[in-house]
Amino acid sequence: MGAVTLTGVRKLFGTMEVIKGIDLAIADRELVVFVGPSGCGKSTLLRMIAGLEDVDYGAIEIAGRDVTELAPALRGVAMVFQNYALYPHMTAYDNMAYGLRRAGLAGAEVDKRVRATAAMLQITELLPRRPKAMSGGQRQRVAIGRAIVRNPEVFMFDEPLSNLDAALRVEMRSQIARLHRELQATMIFVTHDQVEAMTLADRIVVLNGGRIEQVGTPREVYHRPANIFVAGFIGSPAMNLLPANLHRGAALELGWGTRVTWTAAVPALPDNAPVTLGVRPERVSLCDAARAQASGEVTLAEHLGDETILHLKVSDGVSLTVKAGGDVAALVGDRLHVAFDLAGACLFGPDGRRIAPD
């Protein structure tokens, strides 16, 4: 059982509080991804779970044991680092065998486990090599092997794919997903890459300023962001966040004067309450002037082949991002008209929290 429970976990660097009271329960065999902007505390939180950073307040339990004061090696965790952290003076074999040997396992058992893990990761031919003689992807596979061979309760990955090129990142991502299925182990993965988070996670933990903004499945955080921060952070390009006023809970007056009908239920708010309409770029479509709910000048056109990302300036201070088809040939300076599909839209109240849909 590799469940992880964090209760009121806080961390201070000097007088600065970087982790501000985290309560989180990670189920056994779950793959949870911590995401958030730089400096949000995601790596610090992971390191606290691993025991590499002290916990100033609160408690951490792994597999039902309070590990808050335990040394990292006694917590039953293994970690894969961003820079691989392989021992440079040892061969891949010795890197993988090191922890087992120090734990006092017999040579035959060490050899059996190292070779079995190497075979699983298809790195047997790398075993006699030192890290210097390996590519980045090979080193990362050895680092993952070093973690697997110890058979830990919890695997931790601290931005392990950041140093790899795009193609290798995709390959390693699918390999980690496959390992999660095969090993049936609890995994905590830290990344700033949303694609990694969305594709790997059973649940995503969105962090900001040392606090959890939302915990949910990739679909939940994408389609039902808890607040404006999550809405703006998750998704690339980011969700359009448009200022509006809500009239009698049924009509939205957008910042540039256009009125649209709002059909989803909303909690009681004063009439003309300031709200924010959140619309994903793929829910904004180009249309003719007659049906337009907004019009704007193209300030940037990104032609990506299968799709085109258009950035429109609708009015002073209000911009829109539109995800259109790859055949759209709009150029910077063109004036375009768009309409919103509000079926998948979100409404955020004056305090920035989502008020609709429920």
Added chain:
Amino acid sequence: MAAGTQIAVSGASPSPRRRRRAGRGEARAGVLFALPWMIGLATFTIIPLILTFYIAQTKFQIVGPPKYIGLENYEAMWTDAAFWRSAQNTLFFAAVSVPLKLALALGLALLLNRATALSGLYRTVFYLPFLMPAVAGSVVFMLLLTPGAGPVNIILEAFGFNPPDWLRDPDSALWAIIMLSIWPLGVETLVFLGGLQNIPRDVSEAAELDSPEPWHKLWWITLPLITPMILFNLVIGIIYSFQIFAQAIVIGGTTGTPAEATLMYMVVIYRAAFRYFNVGYAAALATVLFFVVLLLALLIFRTARSWVYYEGESR
């Protein structure tokens, strides 16, 4: 198109002759840049070394020209009791002081490597003794170790010990010199500290995740990664230990009192050259020292291939 390709090819890679000429020009510039140092090396190291080898085969007493006597100076060493006693003392001194100094410097570096608010201050404090002249340091040690009035013996006596007369007792005098030579270990500590700070933090943390025992990390990860610094300190330490002079002559004089217990090899060389004006014999002693230290250094470098890890190598 074909012509264009030809032009491009000839423009991209110069002819072998032109490349050779350019290479010669670069080599000439390189030699010119290095020339001042090459002249300095020749004038102050190589020529005096060759002269020493020559003078070692002469009878030379400063006044008058050297007279060639072949290997007589080397033969005289076999029957010189001071040579054997000083060689024995110096070997013992090197064998004890070098490992002890390296171990202490490493321990100190490990402590200094822990980030604390006063790390910078500690580093400076531990380096300061190195800046003190050896003679001054020796005099301070003599005062510290004076029986009756020196604080070391006063403290030991207060705790019920019966301390020796450190500098007059043949059993403890050499140990006093060993202590004195170990005291300024700032340079060795800084070299180790540089190595420790060069170990990536995540490698160190990976070791903490692999084993809860701090000594496992020290023995299997930290020490192998600072072996270039260990090698450097070891070789320099051996060279300096065989050249111990100032501390020995301040404490033991030219006779190595008490009872030649502190008679060091360099003191015997000094005595032969400047007391007995037997420069030829002193040069022979120096030549032997040179080859002994060279042999030791070569032996260490030979074995270093199997125990020193360099970051750049991929074997």
